[in-house]
Amino acid sequence: MLVYASTAITMALVFYSIGVWSEKLQGQLKVWHLVVFYLGLVCDTIGTMLMGELAGGVTLLSFHGLTGLLAILLMLFHAVWATVVLVRNDQKARANFHKLSLIVWLIWLIPFVSGAIFGVAF
Incomplete structure (x- = not known):
């Protein structure tokens, strides 16, 4: 299960990085960026769930747990807001x-x- 969890988290990094940096370099939010944002969110959520199972349950009472929850919630907000911006087709917002x-x-x-550091170190 560790291989699947690590692969999912790594794919989240790849998708999210491609989406964010290509959007910045292209100078405008596009539909394909939105697709990649959602793929990153899905991969991160799956990877986090699998890692939580490996750890014997997810605890939010840690630095990694709190920042991980914040990150997933921000990714969700980011993807939903990108959807709104594209639907409204506001060029300035894009x-x-x-x-x-x-x-x-x-x-x-x-x-x-922090997950990579704590996962390798402990």
């Missing part, structure tokens, strides 16, 4: 969306890195 994306991505990296 052009500035990368600012939110970068913040959410940076916050998401905290539990990703």
Whole structure:
């Protein structure tokens, strides 16, 4: 199960990074970015659930647990807000969306890195 969990979390990193950085480089939120954001969210959620099972249950009473929950909630908010921006087709919002994306991505990296450190070290 560790292989599946690690693969899912790594795919979340790949999808989310591609979506966020390509959106920034292209200068505008596009539909395919939204698809990649949702793929990252799904992979992160699956990976987190599998890791929780491996750990004997998810505890939110830790740095990793709290930041992980925050990251998934922010990813969900980010994807839903991207959907709203695309549906409204507000060109200014589409052009500035990368600012939110970068913040959410940076916050998401905290539990990703802490999970890798704590998982390897302990």
